[in-house]
Amino acid sequence: MKRLLLINPVGRKSGYLSSRSTTFPPLGLAYVASLTPPHWQIKILDENFDDFKFEEADLVGITAFTSNINRAYEIAKIYREKKIKVILGGIHASMLPDEALQFADAVVIGEAENIWGKVIHDFDNNSLLQKYNGGVVDLTKFDIIPRRDLLHSNYFWRTVQTSRGCPLNCNFCSVSKYLGMQYRQRKTEDILKELEGIKGDYITFVDDNLIGYGKEAYTRAKELFRGMINLKLNKKWWMQTSINAVDDEEIIKLAAEAGCMFVFIGFESITTDSLINFRKGVNIKVGVENYKKVVDVFHKYGIGVLGAFIIGSDHETVNYYKKFTEFLIKSSIDIFQITLLTPLPGTDFIEQLKKENRLLYTNYPLDWDKYRFSYIVHQLNGSTPESIYTASNYIKKRLYSFPAYQLRSLKTFLNIKKIANWFAIYKINQGYKKGWKNSHYYSKYPSDLPKNLF
Numbered sequence: 001m002k003r004l005l006l007i008n009p010v011g012r013k014s015g016y017l018s019s020r021s022t023t024f025p026p027l028g029l030a031y032v033a034s035l036t037p038p039h040w041q042i043k044i045l046d047e048n049f050d051d052f053k054f055e056e057a058d059l060v061g062i063t064a065f066t067s068n069i070n071r072a073y074e075i076a077k078i079y080r081e082k083k084i085k086v087i088l089g090g091i092h093a094s095m096l097p098d099e100a101l102q103f104a105d106a107v108v109i110g111e112a113e114n115i116w117g118k119v120i121h122d123f124d125n126n127s128l129l130q131k132y133n134g135g136v137v138d139l140t141k142f143d144i145i146p147r148r149d150l151l152h153s154n155y156f157w158r159t160v161q162t163s164r165g166c167p168l169n170c171n172f173c174s175v176s177k178y179l180g181m182q183y184r185q186r187k188t189e190d191i192l193k194e195l196e197g198i199k200g201d202y203i204t205f206v207d208d209n210l211i212g213y214g215k216e217a218y219t220r221a222k223e224l225f226r227g228m229i230n231l232k233l234n235k236k237w238w239m240q241t242s243i244n245a246v247d248d249e250e251i252i253k254l255a256a257e258a259g260c261m262f263v264f265i266g267f268e269s270i271t272t273d274s275l276i277n278f279r280k281g282v283n284i285k286v287g288v289e290n291y292k293k294v295v296d297v298f299h300k301y302g303i304g305v306l307g308a309f310i311i312g313s314d315h316e317t318v319n320y321y322k323k324f325t326e327f328l329i330k331s332s333i334d335i336f337q338i339t340l341l342t343p344l345p346g347t348d349f350i351e352q353l354k355k356e357n358r359l360l361y362t363n364y365p366l367d368w369d370k371y372r373f374s375y376i377v378h379q380l381n382g383s384t385p386e387s388i389y390t391a392s393n394y395i396k397k398r399l400y401s402f403p404a405y406q407l408r409s410l411k412t413f414l415n416i417k418k419i420a421n422w423f424a425i426y427k428i429n430q431g432y433k434k435g436w437k438n439s440h441y442y443s444k445y446p447s448d449l450p451k452n453l454f
């Protein structure tokens, strides 16, 4: 039998990867494994848990985001020096296939389902091409169950994907460029079949938006949640969605009954100007003044809210950060993800910065290490990277110190009144706090905002 070694490179364990509650399995590799013909023996080497040790293989496949692409290139080099062919896939290689090809024998661009069979066929026939474009997959004809048996058993969360693509195309995000602007959904019966087969009680839906946009998507979400309830799956889970989800409260009610513990929502900013720059139309439509109402709807059904916000937009001031921190503390949001605006490859944002000659780190691929949402990698109008690190420390110190941290936890309990959900939220909060304390700026920059900083 031929041996396929699939690798999840990790490199630096910072941010999310600092804690088990915020570390997730490489689902893409489990899909690639399930697409591989039976005459292959497959292993997933996952640096989240296992130290890298060279293992013999006939073919190596590596996945990577931008933040871990250099580790992927390092590992690729080790195998290629031993004349073992390496194929790179995933978001970074899809956005920059020519760069990836300098470190690999072939690159799979986009989704693997329609193309991996050909890649394997070509490898078997010694006729591997350099680029394979997977295009977008029709998810209604998609009943592939990823090989979770090959994923490391230490993960707390099992992950499931039910849709791909996003119509919103925010300027800082690569999802619409990567997976298209059409919101494609798998059939409910396929998803339920997959869920029934999952061992483990805790599930993360890795969809960018499990509920989706518009009537058809809302109907599917209700069907899915009703199916989970009827099958008595008893899973505890969380999802990403957007603030339009509360348009139809029945969805939220059903999600709660189906086991939803908390939702991840990209609120992004509390200023309309930044939302306009981000092209986050759905948030502008609902309005910053209504964020709290959105949170309240989830709380009404016992679901917590993880609010994602971005700092580092042009023209943010000391006063802005103070106002922002006050807003967060009063918002009733249960968990915060506050990241630093980062231009990702393939996005309109990076293209704009290139045109304006504002990128500070362009020694690629090495500098991709800094494109991980905890560094400022572009020239800011109105402030400096150091000011943003200080601002981030300022905000997080207030969110994670006495009394705000403890009061938030108490408020969460009073708002959602479900002990299991509260406990999951508590653990995730601990994970984020640890991620901040492990960040490169935590001990290097102050956490107080001097009046004249910017």
Ligand code: B12
Binding pocket: 015, 016, 017, 022, 023, 024, 025, 026, 027, 028, 029, 031, 032, 060, 061, 062, 063, 064, 065, 066, 067, 068, 087, 088, 089, 090, 091, 092, 095, 108, 110, 111, 112, 113, 116, 159, 161, 172, 173, 174, 175, 178, 179, 206, 207, 208, 339, 344, 345, 371, 372, 373
């Ligand atoms: C779930 C998720 C997370 C989870 C889990 C990540 C994980 N380890 O899987 C968490 C919350 C931890 C996370 C963290 C981050 N994420 Co994230 N995340 C996602 C999300 C929503 C889904 C990823 C997923 O599981 N997809 C499901 C699988 C099945 O799809 P897939 O991996 O794309 O794989 C398919 C193909 O790409 C291909 N494929 C993949 N690998 C390979 C390899 C080979 C050899 C082959 C042939 C094919 C192949 O086959 C698969 C089937 O078609 C994506 C958005 C998206 N829709 O892709 C963002 C996304 C990947 N994340 C992103 C970012 C920026 C981050 C962070 C840096 C953010 C931060 N604030 O810190 C961190 C990085 C942490 C880290 N180093 O791991 C960006 C990445 C952009 C980039 N250029 O790197 C994305 C695209 C979202 C965005 N806003 O643009 N993320």
Ligand code: SF4
Binding pocket: 166, 167, 168, 169, 170, 173, 174, 175, 176, 208, 242, 266
């Ligand atoms: S940030 Fe969310 S809403 Fe915006 S394009 Fe990305 S996935 Fe879609």
